[in-house]
Amino acid sequence: MSQSALPSDEARYCIALQPICDAQLHHVADELLYRAHGGALQADITDPLIATARACSAAFYEIGLDALVGSRQLYLNVSPDWLARPELLPLPVEQVVIELPEVVPDFDLVCNLRAAHQQGYRMAATLGWLQGPGQSLLELVDIVKVDVRQPQAMAVVPSLKAAGKTLLAAFIEQAEALQAARDAGFDLFQGYFYALPQAIQSLGSGPRRGNRAADMKLLRTLYDPEVDIRQLERLIVQDPHLCHLLFKRVNSASERRLHQISSVSQAITLLGLDKIRALTATLLLAANEPVKRLLVFQMLVRASMARQLASHLEGVDADMAFTTGLFSMMEQLEGVALEVLLKEAFMDPQVVAALLQHQGELGKILQVIESFEQASLEKRSQKQVEILNRKYLSSVAWAQDMMAMTEEN
Incomplete structure (x- = not known):
């Protein structure tokens, strides 16, 4: 499909990187998000392969993975088409975590997932998908993403930990939710809690230094x-x-x-x-x-x-x-x-x-x-949004360079 043939909402996609932290709140990974229209919490994708290609092109080939995330892991949503032909868009096995597509798995997809697993790719999937159509593929999954807004989110921790899974608490928006997830035994944490003043005050190490x-x-x-x-x-x-x-x-x-x-x-x-x-x-x-x-x-x-x-x-x-x-x-x-x-x-x-x-x-x-x-850019042209995507990614690379200089050795 040519880019000009894409529906207007699909053409105006916005790229974002969302941090993922460990229990000590160290920034250890990022998820590359693709949002196709205003207010989208996740991708709304007409052609998944084109979405994967765009994200990979921007993140890996134009800016460079090291410049974007340093030594951190990068979580990337991939399409069934990519899993069928991964050689078209080679991704670094040692640093990329594949987020499994939330579709009903057929025979070909299962075979392709097993092949990617054998190549050494780590895989992540949501608990909701694993409890539904993806139930038979739990053995292939290394990281289970749990929506902590769901009533029984904390109750699943013991069984998944016993199965050797790394647990990622997703959609954490408040300091209280973060603390509850940490207490429950989650390993990784994702959400916008770090941007809330009350979370910063409660999670910081003490009073602000200086005047x-x-x-x-x-x-x-x-x-x-x-x-x-x-x-x-x-x-x-x-x-x-x-x-x-x-x-x-x-x-x-x-x-x-x-x-x-x-x-x-x-x-x-x-x-x-x-x-x-x-x-x-x-x-x-x-x-x-x-x-x-x-x-x-x-x-x-x-x-x-x-x-x-x-x-x-x-x-x-x-x-x-x-x-x-x-x-x-x-x-x-x-x-x-x-x-x-x-x-x-x-x-x-x-x-x-x-x-x-x-x-x-x-x-x-x-x-x-x-x-x-x-991702509220309905009034912007496709060209303008593409320019903003590139400026965003180059800004991420610049900020990564600056932050790397301040890291403890």
Whole structure:
């Protein structure tokens, strides 16, 4: 089927990566989601093989798996057609988890699943499918995805664990649901719990380090288009704890160099202003807490998308767009009203108007990003959506690079 022959909703697909965590809330995997129309919680796919091809093309061949997810696992929904001819779209066995198509399995599909299993692919399937049409294939499944919103979700844990299955608790939206799933013995966790202020406060390791107002001012100045290296250096050295973390990360990433980095100016020269800004922001906001790192990763993706979109608009400052994207999720991270955070940061009026009223060009950029995240792009052309998909994936790769620099060795 040619792409032009696809129905309009199918053509305007949106790609997203949803984090999967372990019991310590470390980001250990991602699911590559394909959403074909506005508000879709999952794919609504007319041609599954084309959906798989699109996702693979973007994730593996255009951006690169290592750039997108590093060493994490990637969960990928595949079609029966792909299982029949996997050589058409080769996927790395060691890093990809195949999510089984929720169809009634026929003889050919069962044979193809067994062949993929013998090749070494790990497989995931939903509990609902395994209790229905896929019941006979439980032996092939390594990971069982359980919808924790269902009444008997926790009751299935003992029998599945006894069968040697890894259990993934899906659709976790609240901190209470996360804790219940952890207590029940689930191994992996997926949902938007990490984006809720109350979850961040209850799952964090303790009170926020440092002075929030001072940190907000530092973030604002970091992305001021007029800031120079010496000014940035003066700002960073005022926070000894931040300096310690910065040097630790920069030097741990440069063990093969003859000389260790010993000054902030050296670090800026070595890494460049862009990386120093992102590294500083990540260290400042994430506070080395796994649940905060999840949200900071999403913040960096949004900020990078905003910067990329601004670069195509005349008269819109890309750094201000980045700041707008970054602060658009700050209320969730800090658990403090956005108006208060913006006041503490003495934020530029254009950014304030964009964040509070979606006004101006920066506000329009933010609206486009939010619509993309919600897969609500019915009014956008296929070409525009494809451009947004590519900017999203390149932003994920950039954020992955930034977050990797802050990981503990």
